[in-house]
Amino acid sequence: QVQLVESGGGLVQAGGSLRxxxxxxxxxxxxxxxxxxxxxxxxxxxxxxxxxWSGGRTRYADSVKGRFTISRDNAKNTVYLQMNSLKPExxxxxxxxxxxxxxPTMRIEDFxxxxxxxxVTVSS
Numbered sequence: 448q449v450q451l452v453e454s455g456g457g458l459v460q461a462g463g464s465l466r467x468x469x470x471x472x473x474x475x476x477x478x479x480x481x482x483x484x485x486x487x488x489x490x491x492x493x494x495x496x497x498x499x500w501s502g503g504r505t506r507y508a509d510s511v512k513g514r515f516t517i518s519r520d521n522a523k524n525t526v527y528l529q530m531n532s533l534k535p536e537x538x539x540x541x542x543x544x545x546x547x548x549x550x551p552t553m554r555i556e557d558f559x560x561x562x563x564x565x566x567v568t569v570s571s
Contacts, residue, residue: 448560449476451543456565459533467528467565469543480546481519481526482558485539485567495541496528497551506551510536533569540564 455467469481482497496517497506505517514533519526526543544558552558 449473449479449545451476451545451560451562453541453543453562453565456541456567458568458570461533461535461569461571463533463569464529464531465533465567467530467541467543467567469526469528469562471524471545476524476545476560477521478547479560480548480551480557481517482544482546482551482553483517483526483528483541484544484555484558485537485541486564487536487539490539492542492555494553494555497546497553498526499549499551504551506553508553530567533567535569535571537567538569539567541567 449471450473483495486492498517502519516529542564543562545560546558
């Protein structure tokens with residue numbers, strides 16, 4: 448399995464922006480679907496966005512469409528999540544995960560490799 452490490456989280460005011468990074472080590476995840484998920488206190492982990500190996504196909508949760516953008520740089524073995532117009536309800540631990548499926552899936556059970564997560568806190 449590939450090892451994933453997230454970074455870029457922090458505290459930001461509502462309306463602000465953050466860019467999360469997900470770096471792979473151990474082996475390349477060039478051929479993997481990569482997804483971002485998040486989990487707020489007391490809530491279940493939920494899908495945020497996913498991207499295929501080429502970066503040509505993406506999927507987003509309705510709650511983040513138009514505000515978040517997922518992208519990848521396979522040369523750097525890194526996937527990014529640009530988060531704009533942040534809202535207090537975006538506050539959560541954000542995780543990246545890798546899947547061997549050939550299409551961007553939204554299902555948690557399709558992702559075998561997970562990072563430790565990075566905290567995003569949006570103040571009102």
